[in-house]
Amino acid sequence: MVQQQHHLRGVLLASAACILWGISGVAASTLFTLNPHVTALWLTQVRMITAGFLLLVMGQVVGVHPFQIWHDKKAGIRVVSYGLLGLVPVQLFYFEAVKFGNAPIATILQFLGPFIISIYYFLFKHLIPTRPEAIGMVMAFIGTLLIVTHGHLNSLAISPIVLFWGGLSAIGVATNTLIPRPLLPRFGAISVTGWGLFIAGICLNVFGPLWRATVTLTLAEWGLIALIIILGTIFPFLMFAHSLAYILPTTASLLDAFEPLSATVFSVIFLSVQLTGFDLFGGLLIILAVMVLSLNGHKMLRFILRRKVD
Template sequence: MKRQGIGAILAIIGAICWGIQGPVSQFLFQDASYSPEWLMGIKMSIAGVLILLFTKTIKRQSITHIWRQKRDLGLLFLYALLGLAAVQYFYLVTVSASNAGTATILQSLGTIIIVILTALIYHHLPSRNEAIAVGLALIGTWLLVTRGDLFHLAISGRALTLGLLLALSGALQTMLPVSLLKRYDVMVIVGWAMVIGGIVFSIVHPFWVNPPKFTVGGVLGVAFIVFFGTMVSFICFTSSLKYVSPTVAGMLDTFEPLSATIGSIAFLNTSFNGPEIIGGLLILSTVFVLAIPSQKSTKKELQNNEK
């Protein structure tokens, strides 16, 4: 129970830090001089370097071993670019195109995409719970993006497309590093993935060229995103998987849209109507539906216990 408690606390802290990052990013994007590309370069580069320095100096672990394994190196780059960097970039541009609450809820569709990809890869039909979860997600997304006017999008087509790409990258971020985490410390994987992503975005938009106009609020916002929204959120949530199952961590991940939505309403005066709230709750409920053991798995557990 003590280990589960530690895991739950880590997952909740990580989810809340990521969720609050949304309203902070939305606040920054109100100033046209801040762009998602600039923010990506600086936050991933600084966060990655600090994580690796911490791993090397405080934890006293090797951070270069993975670079000598060609097979693992290729997977690291895939995770860094298609998973870690992609989910952060699409999150920021979806926030910019809509709002923090909507972006974070659309990100939750990643769980459904994992169900669909798993079914396609392993050639088996979804279970009853998975089918129900997919149905709830589709209805919830429809309500969220139409605000109850079921035949007209309430958000732009661009925002919806970016939100779906965000969900896909979130699914890849969960699936790609599984084998790497069995062989390397989570800090090494996340640290190098951050550095790789930071280098790529710094090439696309060097953060030292034409930087935005810095104000006290802007500096504090960027600092929060770098340290809490990026470093703390990823380290805490990924570390929680050592103590609790992915299912439990996924349920606690619902603190992300909760904190993002509350922050948007409280500090940015973002409004959500009834159908949007219902849609968001339906999408979030899919995590709990998927957590319910299926009849087959329950029977299998009972048979194992009898043996």
């Protein structure tokens, strides 16, 4: 019973995190449209450095001692790897794929991340995905595919550069999930996430110094950036990191399907985007996939059969 409660808690945390990421995606899309001077690199730098710094300050205030992680050399190397190999590709490379292609193609490519995790566990851990995970993986992928393509699979044209950035972002989904996992029980999500974001943001200055950028923003645009940093970065990364204490990385990554679903819903609400039957059916598949992951498959089947008998 306790184990089921922990699993449900992990599923809810990961799902809520992905919904917030979807909201931040809508905010970022709006920002790129309003201000063409805002680049993916600049926005990623501001997002990472500010969010990372705020998390580290928060950690110091609440007494989690964020600097303690640097007393362990191996932990320090892993948190740097988390920032550079996990957070950079899952954020910056995804935006680059959107820039050179479009959001649907980039989302499809990034959603290949759970498959990469499954391949990793199969090759190096000899762990075969359970039947609910396999069913959930297929359902969630099909649902996401329907949402981002509206069923027109033959209309996708993936150039090599889009495939390159999208493939790296998919690998980032896997590394972003796997790398920090051993650190979380020892140092906590605030310290690990804070240092990962801050280090990644600082290192990105090698490709484009933040202080040399000339970007003029309106008050509304600053508000969008604040939303991306607080609701789209700090809260979801903490929740997603905490979810890994209760569920497997494969399960947590599959719940990332909520990101395109929430992005679609909030685009309809705030950007007047029209939903099609493919959107509705894809969303239903994603919700069912979450149910398959959250509940025991045999119990669900017995429940359905019992309802038919009654």
